[in-house]
Amino acid sequence: MRVPYVRRRRAGLSELVATMLTLTLTLVAGSAVFYYVSARSVESVSLYGESVSGVISFLQERATIVDLNYTSNSVTIWIYNSGKADLEIIQILIYDYSRSLYYLYNASHVIDLNNPTNPVWLDTNPALEKPRLSSFKLSPERAATITLTIPDGWINFVRGQTYYVSITAKHGNVFTYYQRW
Amino acid sequence: MVKKRGVSGIVAAVILFTLLFTVGTGYLIAINQINKMYVNTYIKSSEQAQERLKENLEPVAMLVNGKLSILAINRGGLPLSIIAIMVRDAEGVVVRYYNVSSTTITPRLPIFLNPLDTESITTDIEPKSLQKYEIKLLTDRGNVFSATYPPVKNELAARALSSGALGDLYLEFGSYSYYRVSSNTLYYQGPAFTIPVSFITNYYSAFSVTITNLNSAQKNIILDGYTRIFQFWGTDQGVVRRATWYIVSNQSSTILSSYTPIELEYDRPKTIVFASKTPNTFTPQKLSGDETPSAGTLVGVLILTHGWIGIPYDQIGNTTPNYGQNSPYVTTLYRG
Numbered sequence: 001m002r003v004p005y006v007r008r009r010r011a012g013l014s015e016l017v018a019t020m021l022t023l024t025l026t027l028v029a030g031s032a033v034f035y036y037v038s039a040r041s042v043e044s045v046s047l048y049g050e051s052v053s054g055v056i057s058f059l060q061e062r063a064t065i066v067d068l069n070y071t072s073n074s075v076t077i078w079i080y081n082s083g084k085a086d087l088e089i090i091q092i093l094i095y096d097y098s099r100s101l102y103y104l105y106n107a108s109h110v111i112d113l114n115n116p117t118n119p120v121w122l123d124t125n126p127a128l129e130k131p132r133l134s135s136f137k138l139s140p141e142r143a144a145t146i147t148l149t150i151p152d153g154w155i156n157f158v159r160g161q162t163y164y165v166s167i168t169a170k171h172g173n174v175f176t177y178y179q180r181w
Numbered sequence: 182m183v184k185k186r187g188v189s190g191i192v193a194a195v196i197l198f199t200l201l202f203t204v205g206t207g208y209l210i211a212i213n214q215i216n217k218m219y220v221n222t223y224i225k226s227s228e229q230a231q232e233r234l235k236e237n238l239e240p241v242a243m244l245v246n247g248k249l250s251i252l253a254i255n256r257g258g259l260p261l262s263i264i265a266i267m268v269r270d271a272e273g274v275v276v277r278y279y280n281v282s283s284t285t286i287t288p289r290l291p292i293f294l295n296p297l298d299t300e301s302i303t304t305d306i307e308p309k310s311l312q313k314y315e316i317k318l319l320t321d322r323g324n325v326f327s328a329t330y331p332p333v334k335n336e337l338a339a340r341a342l343s344s345g346a347l348g349d350l351y352l353e354f355g356s357y358s359y360y361r362v363s364s365n366t367l368y369y370q371g372p373a374f375t376i377p378v379s380f381i382t383n384y385y386s387a388f389s390v391t392i393t394n395l396n397s398a399q400k401n402i403i404l405d406g407y408t409r410i411f412q413f414w415g416t417d418q419g420v421v422r423r424a425t426w427y428i429v430s431n432q433s434s435t436i437l438s439s440y441t442p443i444e445l446e447y448d449r450p451k452t453i454v455f456a457s458k459t460p461n462t463f464t465p466q467k468l469s470g471d472e473t474p475s476a477g478t479l480v481g482v483l484i485l486t487h488g489w490i491g492i493p494y495d496q497i498g499n500t501t502p503n504y505g506q507n508s509p510y511v512t513t514l515y516r517g
Contacts, residue, residue, distance in 0.1 A: 022189070023189075026193060026196075027196075030196055030197070030200060033200065034200045034203070034204065037200070037204050038203075038204050038207075041204050041207065041208040044208070045208060045211040045212060045215070048212060048215060049211070049215050052215045052216070052218065052219045055219060055222075056218060056219060056222040059222050059223060059225075059226040060222065060226065062229070062323060063323070064319070064323035064324070064325060066265075066267065066317060066319055066325050067267055067269065067275070067317060068273075069269070069273055069274065069275055070273055078267065078275075078278075080265070080319055080323055082233075082321070082322060082323025084225070141264070141321060143265055143280070143319070181273055
């Protein structure tokens with residue numbers, strides 16, 4: 001009996017190479033997509049985290065101004081940290097109702113906002129801000145005083161007048177208080 | 182030719198899914214944790230703000246034994262903690278700042294008060310005459326509650342109406358006490374709301390009460406020797422039955438033989454003693470049987486005050502008394 005001839009199919013090398021190439025391309029492209037998407041995801045989470053962290057810090061930042069004690073050229077601010085985070089102060093505004101006295105104290109200057117072109121440098125007049133706002137940090141449930149002195153030649157406090165103090169804290173809260181001398 | 186189905190599609194799908202799952206899950210978990218932190222902080226912050234609003238402390242400044250004292254009443258719905266007290270004078274100068282490390286305040290800070298709890302806080306400040314003070318109490322939630330000394334008029338009126346003042350004199354009801362008098366010495370027996378009849382007939386007796394001058398113009402009041410405590414009950418042949426104890430001068434528990442007018446300075450509580458049968462000179466008072474109310478009699482008690490108001494002490498000798506007040510006071514039950 002004659003056995004019919006059957007041609008056996010032999011796998012060619014080119015198919016193997018093609019498969020390997022396809023696999024490699026797929027993996028490389030997939031990995032690239034993975035790392036790109038992963039990196040974007042991490043970046044996005046990080047940005048979102050920073051944003052939420054800022055909001056959390058804002059919510060945890062609370063303070064109470066307890067009292068103001070005046071002399072003719074200085075005011076002592078009694079402040080209590082009623083929040084859950086350290087309190088750091090960026091700037092303090094002091095003004096009267098008509099803004100004829102309108103001073104800004106920050107980490108580096110005292111500025112008369114009615115004449116802002118002539119600020120006083122605190123580095124050369126450190127006694128105007130005790131303690132310096134740049135080093136002021138108040139732990140939660142602690143009270144402290146800040147004494148601000150008006151530079152020579154500027155308008156002083158007048159007995160019987162009411163003055164406002166507005167404290168801007170590091171995370172964006174503003175605490176305002178007023179008291180008559 | 183047998184065509185075999187390739188698995189590459191499945192492998193690709195699995196890889197794609199793994200990629201998406203890994204990145205997506207990590208992203209979601211991270212975002213979820215951040216959101217959780219935010220929500221927790223927001224809730225805590227809101228709770229803190231609400232608690233702050235619910236806090237209500239009522240401080241009342243007064244003088245106790247010559248020292249500035251603060252009666253603090255928690256009128257809010259939450260327990261609170263007083264962590265600092267600041268006392269300023271009228272010039273705005275901080276006279277004292279008490280905090281947890283201060284030892285000159287009783288009790289020591291912090292002071293915890295449950296709702297409706299009251300605490301009497303005594304400072305080491307002895308107010309100068311006519312000097313005004315503002316007292317600020319700081320709580321741990323950051324609230325500041327303040328009171329003034331001397332109290333402002335409407336505060337005084339509120340205190341008077343809520344407690345014991347009719348006219349100028351504020352009477353501390355709980356201070357009404359009785360004493361046995363031996364020779365010229367007072368022996369404290371207890372609150373005088375209930376007294377055995379036998380006591381009043383067997384012993385020389387005396388009474389005391391703490392009063393405060395709350396004259397709205399802050400004038401001083403000086404009591405003369407006709408000031409007395411007056412008990413009355415029933416009638417006998419149309420006459421009101423009564424017993425009287427006149428005011429006496431005393432040094433601690435010793436009664437002095439003659440009476441020297443007593444000055445009541447504004448808002449300074451003073452304990453006055455009534456022990457004499459006669460005005461101005463100490464004569465011990467013991468009621469005889471027929472002068473005494475029978476057992477089970479509830480007697481009315483009046484404080485009859487007389488003297489001067491708004492007159493310097495050194496000028497009362499030349500001035501006709503210009504003050505008199507009848508204060509309905511308390512009752513005493515004479516029991517068998």
